[in-house]
Amino acid sequence: MDFPKEVRINEMVLRDGLQLEKKILTVEEKKLLFSSLKDAGVKSFEFGSFVHPKLVPQMATSGELFEEIAGEAVNLVALVPNLKGAERAKEFGVEQINFVFSASDTHNMQNVHKTTEQSIAELKEINDFCNQNHIVLNTTIATTFGCPFEGEIPEERILAIINQLLDFTIHQLSLADTTGMANPKQVYELLTEVKAAFPEQNLNLHFHNTRGMGLANILAGLQAGVTSFDAALGGLGGCPFAPGATGNVCTEDVVHMLQCMGIRTDIRLDGLLEASALLETIIGHPNNSYLLKAGPYDRKYAVPISQ
Amino acid sequence: MDFPKEVRINEMVLRDGLQLEKKILTVEEKKLLFSSLKDAGVKSFEFGSFVHPKLVPQMATSGELFEEIAGEAVNLVALVPNLKGAERAKEFGVEQINFVFSASDTHNMQNVHKTTEQSIAELKEINDFCNQNHIVLNTTIATTFGCPFEGEIPEERILAIINQLLDFTIHQLSLADTTGMANPKQVYELLTEVKAAFPEQNLNLHFHNTRGMGLANILAGLQAGVTSFDAALGGLGGCPFAPGATGNVCTEDVVHMLQCMGIRTDIRLDGLLEASALLETIIGHPNNSYLLKAGPYDRKYAVPISQ
Numbered sequence: 001m002d003f004p005k006e007v008r009i010n011e012m013v014l015r016d017g018l019q020l021e022k023k024i025l026t027v028e029e030k031k032l033l034f035s036s037l038k039d040a041g042v043k044s045f046e047f048g049s050f051v052h053p054k055l056v057p058q059m060a061t062s063g064e065l066f067e068e069i070a071g072e073a074v075n076l077v078a079l080v081p082n083l084k085g086a087e088r089a090k091e092f093g094v095e096q097i098n099f100v101f102s103a104s105d106t107h108n109m110q111n112v113h114k115t116t117e118q119s120i121a122e123l124k125e126i127n128d129f130c131n132q133n134h135i136v137l138n139t140t141i142a143t144t145f146g147c148p149f150e151g152e153i154p155e156e157r158i159l160a161i162i163n164q165l166l167d168f169t170i171h172q173l174s175l176a177d178t179t180g181m182a183n184p185k186q187v188y189e190l191l192t193e194v195k196a197a198f199p200e201q202n203l204n205l206h207f208h209n210t211r212g213m214g215l216a217n218i219l220a221g222l223q224a225g226v227t228s229f230d231a232a233l234g235g236l237g238g239c240p241f242a243p244g245a246t247g248n249v250c251t252e253d254v255v256h257m258l259q260c261m262g263i264r265t266d267i268r269l270d271g272l273l274e275a276s277a278l279l280e281t282i283i284g285h286p287n288n289s290y291l292l293k294a295g296p297y298d299r300k301y302a303v304p305i306s307q
Numbered sequence: 308m309d310f311p312k313e314v315r316i317n318e319m320v321l322r323d324g325l326q327l328e329k330k331i332l333t334v335e336e337k338k339l340l341f342s343s344l345k346d347a348g349v350k351s352f353e354f355g356s357f358v359h360p361k362l363v364p365q366m367a368t369s370g371e372l373f374e375e376i377a378g379e380a381v382n383l384v385a386l387v388p389n390l391k392g393a394e395r396a397k398e399f400g401v402e403q404i405n406f407v408f409s410a411s412d413t414h415n416m417q418n419v420h421k422t423t424e425q426s427i428a429e430l431k432e433i434n435d436f437c438n439q440n441h442i443v444l445n446t447t448i449a450t451t452f453g454c455p456f457e458g459e460i461p462e463e464r465i466l467a468i469i470n471q472l473l474d475f476t477i478h479q480l481s482l483a484d485t486t487g488m489a490n491p492k493q494v495y496e497l498l499t500e501v502k503a504a505f506p507e508q509n510l511n512l513h514f515h516n517t518r519g520m521g522l523a524n525i526l527a528g529l530q531a532g533v534t535s536f537d538a539a540l541g542g543l544g545g546c547p548f549a550p551g552a553t554g555n556v557c558t559e560d561v562v563h564m565l566q567c568m569g570i571r572t573d574i575r576l577d578g579l580l581e582a583s584a585l586l587e588t589i590i591g592h593p594n595n596s597y598l599l600k601a602g603p604y605d606r607k608y609a610v611p612i613s614q
Contacts, residue, residue, distance in 0.1 A: 001495045001530060106610055148608045181604040183567035184526050188308045211604060212560040212597035213567075216522040219491050223308060246597065253519040260490035260520075290519035290553065297488040297518060301455045303413055 001223065006264040008044060008228040009255060010204065011037055012248050013279070014065070015046040015079055017236030019058045020247070021283055027061045029282050031068055036278050037233065038074060040271025042251075046098060046230070049079035050088040063092035077138060081112050086126050086135070096136040098174070099126050103158055104147030107178070111142075120164055127168040139165060140174035140206065145190070146181030155190055162198055172202040174230065177217065180210020180246075184220035191224035204228040207249045209235055209288070214249035215257055222263070229254065233272070234279045234287025252276050252291040260297055269296060308530060313571040315351060315535040316562060317511065318344055319555050320586070321372070322353040322386055324543030326365045327554070328590055334368045334375060336589050341376055343585050344540065347578025349381070349558075353405060353537070356386035357395040370399040384445060388419050393433050393442070403443040405481070406433050410465055411454030414485070418449075427471055434475040446472060447481035447513065452497070453488030462497055469505055479509040481537065484524065487517020487553075491527035498531035513537040514556045515544065516595070521556030522564055529570070536561065540579070541586045541594025559583050559598040567604055576603060 014030055025033075034045065047069065048062025062078060069076065070093060077096045078089045089097050101119035102108035108116050123139065130137040143150075144158055158175070165173065175194070187205070194203065205221045205228070207214045218229055231254045237247025252272040255265050269291070276292045321337055332340075341352065354376065355369025369385060376383065377400060384403045385396045396404050408426035409415035415423050430446065437444040450457075451465055465482070472480065482501070494512070501510065512528045512535070514521045525536055538561045544554025559579040562572050576598070583599045 001492065001527070003492070110611065146604060148606075149610050151605060151607060180601065183564060183604070185308065185310070185568040210597065210601045211563060212557065213522055213564055215520055216526045216564065219523045219526055220308070246600075250519065256518060257490060257520055257523065261492040290517065293553075294487065294517045297453060297490065298458060299455075300458060303456050304417065 003222045003261060003263055004225065004227045006227065007222070007258055009042065009251060009265050009267060010044040010046060010077070010228065010230045011042045011233065011251060012046050012206075012230050013037075013233040013236050013251070015048050015059065016230075016248050017232035017234070019049070019056050020238045021058060021236070023283055024058050025282065027064050027068060030061070030065050033233070033275065033279060033282065034065075034069055036271070036275035038072060040275055041267040042074070043266070044075040044077070046077045046079060049081075050085035051079075051081055063088070066092045066094055080126070083122055083125050083129060086129055090133055090135060094135070096138065096171075097130070098138040098140055099123055100140040100142055100176075102142040102147070102178070103153045103161055104143040104150045106149040107143045107147045110149070116161065120161070123165070123168060131169060136171045137169060138172040138174065139168075139170045140176050142176045142178045144175040145177040145186060146179070148179045148181070155193065158190065159193065159197060162194060162201070166198070170201070172204050172228070174204040174206050176206035177208055180208035180213070182207060182217050183213055184216045187217045187220040188224050191221055191226055195225055202228070204230065206230040208237065209246045209249045212246075215253065218249065218254060218257070231255075234276050234289050234292070236279070236283075236287055246288050250287075250289050250291075252289050256291050256296055310529045310568060310570055311532065311534045313534065314529070314565055316349065316558060316572055316574060317351040317353060317384070317535065317537045318349045318540065318558060319353050319513075319537050320344075320540035320543050320558070322356050322366065323537075323555055324539035324541070326356070326363050327545045328365060328543070330590055331365050332589065334371050337368070337372050338375055340540070340582065340586060340589065341372075343578070343582035345379060345381060347582055348574040350573070351382040351384070353384045353386060356388075357392035358386075358388055370395070373399050373401055387433070390429055390432050390436060393436055397436075397440055397442060401442070403445065403478075404437065405445040405447055406430055407447040407449055407483075409449040409454070409485070410460045410468055411450040411457045413456040414450045414454045417456070423468065427468070430472070430475060438476060443478045444476060445479040445481065446475075446477045447483050449483045449485045451482040452484040452493060453486070455486045455488070462500065465497065466500065466504060469501060469508070473505070477508070479511050479535070481511040481513050483513035484515055487515035487520070489514060489524050490520055491523045494524045494527040495531050498528055498533055502532055509535070511535040511537065516542055516553045516556045519553075522560065525556065525561060525564070541583050541596050541599070543586070543590075543594060553595050557594075557596050557598075559596050563598050563603055
């Protein structure tokens, strides 16, 4: 069992975590969460998205939030589903975007009314736009590990899509398990193949804990040599197709596991747990963190019966 | 990443799962759960324990339950904490027991008012008793991966304890993560050592999902070559020291992960999900299963928007 010595965690709570919450947070509340996470040592954030505010009202204030937190010495990424989103992001001075499209035609059609090919064609324009405007371009392939409509996505399709992306300047490529269908064997095998075929590409993994396999999938990703993972504070998020199902893999649970295994993240667990408690106060309901309930593995209990 | 082709799951819900439930189930209710699990293909059960009924009233009917289900073509194991428990089990005709003691003196003192050494001394008597009465003896070392009072338990202590057990006829040795402190690296390293030092010993792993690492720890155990794992339907159980913390690793989530990875258990997932729903009805509250909420990975959803 070989693991990297150091791992980067990209905090998704402000985007993927909040976009399915009933309560729409104010810019002030998002800023509080951001500051608490930054104090805990988090250095990379997907802070919001530039999508139609009628479709995702939770993200309508992403530009305002950016103006408030820009200038902090952290990585701030905005999700965009199309060129229009990239243009809006630029208007606010965003310097790094994450273009998302699906490996599944059906899923992509549901999200952006385009086939996968049509989205890749749009990526060409976005790539040009980013190059012209000195914007760092990340890309996420959603439903890489399975589609809730189509089922399995063949490995060859994922490899062929990545091959098409080589024409563009993609700083980081995320493979996303959008609805929590991935299993550790699949993760290890696909990532081993992707790393062999595209050794120069920065890779990142995005897991949901829908079926409880989030941490096991991260373990498999680590063994395949991946060193960058998305996670959301409190395991917030979810899947619009699976009511009640758990969301993103939980930042504090991921950081705790990595810490137990001696893998560095430079994030302080006690700071994350403070942020996690703050999150519950702000959203007004319990989150999905195991660590917030149980405390870290080295938490000691008083001996109840004297000996 | 190497995995065994086949794995045995020992169902713990009737013992570890129910022993912290507020509601005390009737023998009839336990029988319903047992039948539902048996119909799903479960072949190995820890069905109850012979402990003082005042201390664990949930287990007071273990003998009666055994009389009702004995004769079924499955493996029925009773937990016992001492010789007296073994004698009580024999009175009901139980043919397989699981003697539990802790690697941590403090934890063992809390459970049975004995040091670890004193419990191992008692194991000698239990071993003789089992040999005389043709009872199969399993043994579990609790707090193998950490103690909520003492903290870390050195690997050398675990190896030394197992070495002492070689004097006895132990059919299966379980290493238990009693309060969910184990991490995958630790599991892989310890199990690799134990297997190398004691290659003839049947091994089993018992994880709690207290800090969300249950499935990741099973993945590590599989990679170390372990082929037998405890799990409890609905992830029931818990830890008296960590209120609200999750219990045993959840049978349906474990079986689902193994199935996704192509590892045989001979348990039907749809049958388990029926048993899991029945469990919620009987205990009167939601259980901790991810699968019951989200359905299996290959669950297909209708396409919401026509294309």
